[in-house]
Amino acid sequence: MDVQQAAGKITELQTLLNQYGYEYYVLDQPSVSDAEYDQLLRELIEYEDQFPELRTPDSPTQRVGGAVLEMFEKVEHTSPMLSLGNAFNEQDLRDFDRRVRQAVGDSISYVCELKIDGLAITLQYENGYFKLGATRGDGTIGEDITENLKTIKSIPLKLKEPYTIEVRGEAFMPKKSFEALNKVKEEQNEEPFANPRNAAAGSLRQLDPKLAAKRKLDIFLYAIANLEDIGVESHSEGLDLLDRLGFKTNQERKTCASIEEVLEYVESWVERRPNLAYDIDGIVIKVNSLQQQEELGRTAKSPRWSIAYKFPAEEVITTLLNIELSV
Numbered sequence: 001m002d003v004q005q006a007a008g009k010i011t012e013l014q015t016l017l018n019q020y021g022y023e024y025y026v027l028d029q030p031s032v033s034d035a036e037y038d039q040l041l042r043e044l045i046e047y048e049d050q051f052p053e054l055r056t057p058d059s060p061t062q063r064v065g066g067a068v069l070e071m072f073e074k075v076e077h078t079s080p081m082l083s084l085g086n087a088f089n090e091q092d093l094r095d096f097d098r099r100v101r102q103a104v105g106d107s108i109s110y111v112c113e114l115k116i117d118g119l120a121i122t123l124q125y126e127n128g129y130f131k132l133g134a135t136r137g138d139g140t141i142g143e144d145i146t147e148n149l150k151t152i153k154s155i156p157l158k159l160k161e162p163y164t165i166e167v168r169g170e171a172f173m174p175k176k177s178f179e180a181l182n183k184v185k186e187e188q189n190e191e192p193f194a195n196p197r198n199a200a201a202g203s204l205r206q207l208d209p210k211l212a213a214k215r216k217l218d219i220f221l222y223a224i225a226n227l228e229d230i231g232v233e234s235h236s237e238g239l240d241l242l243d244r245l246g247f248k249t250n251q252e253r254k255t256c257a258s259i260e261e262v263l264e265y266v267e268s269w270v271e272r273r274p275n276l277a278y279d280i281d282g283i284v285i286k287v288n289s290l291q292q293q294e295e296l297g298r299t300a301k302s303p304r305w306s307i308a309y310k311f312p313a314e315e316v317i318t319t320l321l322n323i324e325l326s327v
């Protein structure tokens with residue numbers, strides 16, 4: 001086979017495998033069996049080994065490529081990775097709503113999102129290609145963990161449109177992956193992880209990407225950092241754009257027209273939380289209109305247009321139950 005024919009075959013396999021990977025890891029709607037996917041991937045690896053000049057950065061074979069690192073390089077975020085103020089009860093949420101309405105008037109729409117219990121990360125794309133991924137760090141300086149993030153199959157190596165965009169999200173370990181990992185650790189007499197968040201943090205801190213790849217991490221994206229470059233009017237429009245570009249966003253989000261609706265949404269998740277495939281530690285509420293976000297502004301650390309409602313920590317409930325049972 002000459003290089004022209006190989007180029008055609010490689011492009012066809014890369015496109016097919018990236019589409020199958022998107023359906024499986026982002027949409028959770030696989031259209032082919034694992035066996036068929038693995039067979040096509042083996043074929044692509046063979047072609048790329050024969051014609052290495054035809055290997056491209058977005059090829060699915062490039063996900064677990066990185067060498068073992070000595071350390072992680074520091075990286076300065078183009079815009080700060082802000083943190084969220086907390087609300088612990090209904091009154092805190094009503095106070096937040098009152099502050100918002102005093103500042104921007106009464107025609108408000110909120111977006112409610114699950115607060116995934118993982119690690120905040122940022123992903124930078126240039127003309128649609130994944131360039132760099134980093135941890136939050138102190139909000140201004142993080143660590144470059146690009147090679148480890150490439151092993152997360154739901155992170156696209158190439159977007160569906162050639163955007164230059166920086167997105168923020170939460171990397172996490174699904175509950176099933178956490179239980180399987182701890183089972184192996186116990187079998188090997190190793191210290192198990194206390195919770196999926198610690199397991200995800202430990203996995204992303206691995207200097208060898210091959211170890212990170214084994215940890216089956218996942219991600220939900222929840223913000224665009226360079227909104228001024230992207231022409232959207234609302235936060236929910238921004239999230240729909242992320243879906244269109246091929247990112248994985250959390251589909252449980254809900255646009256609410258009032259704080260009453262927000263309170264109902266929060267209440268509904270107290271019961272539904274145990275059935276989720278991943279841990280959440282709260283609900284994030286954001287003012288939807290970007291113009292109103294601008295008017296509300298931010299403090300040095302966090303936006304005034306968003307707040308995180310935190311569920312009571314579960315261990316507190318268990319402890320209280322134990323005390324009650326023991327008396």
Ligand SMILES: CC(C)(CNC(=O)c1ccc(Oc2ccccc2)cc1)c1ccc2c(N)nc(N)nc2n1
Nearest residue numbers: 079080081082083084113114115116222223284306
């Ligand atoms: C709202 C924001 C803080 C992200 N937004 C930002 O980090 C951010 C960063 C610069 C911004 O604007 C600036 C641009 C340039 C300079 C300064 C600020 C605006 C928002 C946030 C934080 C944590 C979240 C979480 N755990 N779960 C969900 N679901 N959403 C979350 N959202």
